[in-house]
Amino acid sequence: MQNAFVPIFLLLVCTIGLAIALLLASRLLNPRRAGQVTRMPYESGMDPIHDTRRRFDVRFHLLAIAFLIFDVELLFLYPWAVIVGNGGRGAGNEGHATRVADGDPMQKATLISNPQSLSPNPSPHVPRTYFFPAMTFLLLLVVGYVYLWRKGVFRWG
Amino acid sequence: MTPLPHNVAVTKLDELVSWCRKNSLWPMPFATACCGIELMATGASRHDIARFGAEVFRFSPRQCDLMIVAGRVVMKMLPVLQRIWQQMPEPKWCISMGACCSTGGVFDTYSVVQGIDRFLPVDMYVPGCPPRPEQLIQSIIDLQEKIQREGRRKG
Numbered sequence: 001m002q003n004a005f006v007p008i009f010l011l012l013v014c015t016i017g018l019a020i021a022l023l024l025a026s027r028l029l030n031p032r033r034a035g036q037v038t039r040m041p042y043e044s045g046m047d048p049i050h051d052t053r054r055r056f057d058v059r060f061h062l063l064a065i066a067f068l069i070f071d072v073e074l075l076f077l078y079p080w081a082v083i084v085g086n087g088g089r090g091a092g093n094e095g096h097a098t099r100v101a102d103g104d105p106m107q108k109a110t111l112i113s114n115p116q117s118l119s120p121n122p123s124p125h126v127p128r129t130y131f132f133p134a135m136t137f138l139l140l141l142v143v144g145y146v147y148l149w150r151k152g153v154f155r156w157g
Numbered sequence: 158m159t160p161l162p163h164n165v166a167v168t169k170l171d172e173l174v175s176w177c178r179k180n181s182l183w184p185m186p187f188a189t190a191c192c193g194i195e196l197m198a199t200g201a202s203r204h205d206i207a208r209f210g211a212e213v214f215r216f217s218p219r220q221c222d223l224m225i226v227a228g229r230v231v232m233k234m235l236p237v238l239q240r241i242w243q244q245m246p247e248p249k250w251c252i253s254m255g256a257c258c259s260t261g262g263v264f265d266t267y268s269v270v271q272g273i274d275r276f277l278p279v280d281m282y283v284p285g286c287p288p289r290p291e292q293l294i295q296s297i298i299d300l301q302e303k304i305q306r307e308g309r310r311k312g
Contacts (some may be wrong), residue, residue, distance in 0.1 A: 029170075029174050029310055030246075030247075030248075031247045031248060031310075031311045033247050034246070035243065037240060037243040037244060038243060038244050038246070040240075040244065042217055042218060042219065042241075042244060044237070044241075045236070045237030045238065045240045045241045045244075046237065
């Protein structure tokens with residue numbers, strides 16, 4: 001048990017040693033000549049226009065927060081939509097893959113062209129257990145959005 | 158004095174360094190015209206420049222030591238070419254690929270540089286319009302020989 005980690009430490013020592021040796025070798029063996037142009041930022045050979053660290057208006061942070069609302073909304077809605085689209089049987093499509101692989105080519109083609117036929121009991125309606133929680137989630141985000149609107153975040157006078 | 162065992166080789170440091178350098182050329186593609194297409198073909202699987210250790214095309218001069226100028230260079234492009242060349246760390250080499258790059262080619266006009274060797278130190282000239290990938294590979298082999306022959310540790 002005590003010696004179980006010896007190979008890992010050995011690997012660590014070897015890796016660090018190799019890195020140091022390579023850096024040292026290149027430092028010893030290379031001509032280190034660098035001029036003013038060499039140290040310039042590389043802009044495909046053009047003149048750099050300005051520094052990359054620029055100052056911009058602090059009000060952008062409100063816009064960034066508003067963006068977050070929609071971003072997070074999308075992040076949560078994508079898996080939700082996939083699960084609902086699969087009839088609530090999870091996000092995986094393993095069942096589909098085996099079914100397609102088993103069938104003959106003609107059936108495969110119909111299956112691919114019409115994914116709805118893959119589901120054993122296709123449900124045209126979104127079940128309530130999936131619909132209402134998502135709508136509640138959306139409603140909460142809309143409340144936040146309306147709050148931002150009323151606070152005048154989008155007025156840039 | 159005992160003779161060396163057969164599995165021990167003796168060399169000079171310069172030659173060892175040159176041997177390492179010539180087998181790990183990292184090209185900087187400066188492809189401005191149709192020669193660039195042949196340059197891409199050279200890097201692709203059929204011609205496979207990786208057999209000569211030169212497959213790592215980098216798009217930053219910081220990591221390159223072989224500039225392959227492929228295509229005609231117009232006067233307005235010349236400062237760009239020169240700056241990229243200067244931004245490459247030493248030691249560095251240059252291949253002038255194709256007729257336009259080496260001599261101006263058919264573009265015998267005031268706006269096209271009549272051979273980039275007027276402005277850059279060129280190691281290898283590849284004739285052709287455009288040259289086939291085999292020709293470019295031959296130039297890389299020749300350049301490797303040149304590096305092995307003339308290479309010094311401090312460039």
